Amino acid sequence: MVFSSEPVVRLDKACVFQGITAILQDVSFDIDKDEFVFLIGRTGSGKSSLLKTLYADLPLKMGYGKIVGYDLQKIKTKEVPFLRRKLGIVFQDFQLFTDRTVAENLYFVMRATGWKDKSKMKTRMVEVLMRVGLGGAATKMPHQLSGGEQQRVVIARALLNHPSILLADEPTGNLDPEVADGIFKLFQEINKQGTAVLMATHNHDLLNKYPYRILKCEKGKLLDSKTSEIVT
Ligand SMILES: Nc1ncnc2c1ncn2[C@@H]1O[C@H](COP(=O)(O)OP(=O)(O)OP(=O)(O)O)[C@@H](O)[C@H]1O
Numbered sequence: 172m173v174f175s176s177e178p179v180v181r182l183d184k185a186c187v188f189q190g191i192t193a194i195l196q197d198v199s200f201d202i203d204k205d206e207f208v209f210l211i212g213r214t215g216s217g218k219s220s221l222l223k224t225l226y227a228d229l230p231l232k233m234g235y236g237k238i239v240g241y242d243l244q245k246i247k248t249k250e251v252p253f254l255r256r257k258l259g260i261v262f263q264d265f266q267l268f269t270d271r272t273v274a275e276n277l278y279f280v281m282r283a284t285g286w287k288d289k290s291k292m293k294t295r296m297v298e299v300l301m302r303v304g305l306g307g308a309a310t311k312m313p314h315q316l317s318g319g320e321q322q323r324v325v326i327a328r329a330l331l332n333h334p335s336i337l338l339a340d341e342p343t344g345n346l347d348p349e350v351a352d353g354i355f356k357l358f359q360e361i362n363k364q365g366t367a368v369l370m371a372t373h374n375h376d377l378l379n380k381y382p383y384r385i386l387k388c389e390k391g392k393l394l395d396s397k398t399s400e401i402v403t
Pocket of ligand 1: 189190194212213214215216217218219220221388
């Protein structure tokens with residue numbers, strides 16, 4: 172249970188590992204439930220590894236980590252799907268099933284996350300598609316949609332279970348600037364309605380345009396614009 176005063180994410184002196192290699196050390200930060208936070212840093216600096224640690228794809232071996240009420244050091248393998256239900260995860264490559272419709276893509280995730288009631292599933296499917304501006308796309312196949320529309324479906328999919336936070340790894344990376352801007356604005360709207368966002372990006376235009384908090388991976392450390400000067 173996430174209480175209103177509790178941050179959605181808290182890392183304290185955490186270490187991010189890939190195998191036995193420490194990628195980031197002494198990582199400490201909180202993300203509150205209404206925050207929008209950029210995650211930046213050069214290629215290979217550890218952004219994806221940090222996100223993977225947050226959704227328990229990489230184990231937290233050192234330090235403290237808690238996300239949406241789950242202790243990342245103590246979490247058991249069988250609990251990981253329940254953690255992921257409370258997170259919305261969005262990647263750069265769309266990862267939709269190409270052989271089934273948009274609706275079937277969403278139903279697949281709903282079934283996998285415990286939804287059973289067909290009429291509730293349909294209502295939620297329609298709701299999330301409306302939410303991302305794709306009300307008419309349910310019966311379309313992914314290849315009938317543009318890249319930006321496919322990414323909207325992925326965001327709709329991430330919203331299905333009312334996540335407390337969206338973790339996005341370069342969600343606009345493969346899109347042309349105008350489309351990317353639309354996707355970014357969608358993340359902002361979702362954030363304004365009470366979902367925290369942590370977005371890894373290389374897009375400097377976004378950083379210049381939107382003065383959100385920044386976390387930066389640099390030389391094995393994580394800098395926080397809340398507490399230090401950050402050069403983007
Ligand atoms: N599966 C893996 N096994 C071992 N090392 C890995 C693995 N994935 C990434 N690494 C290493 O971890 C370090 C951080 O990589 P990571 O992908 O987290 O960086 P990133 O900041 O997300 O980069 P990019 O901006 O290119 O996505 C790099 O040195 C990379 O080579």
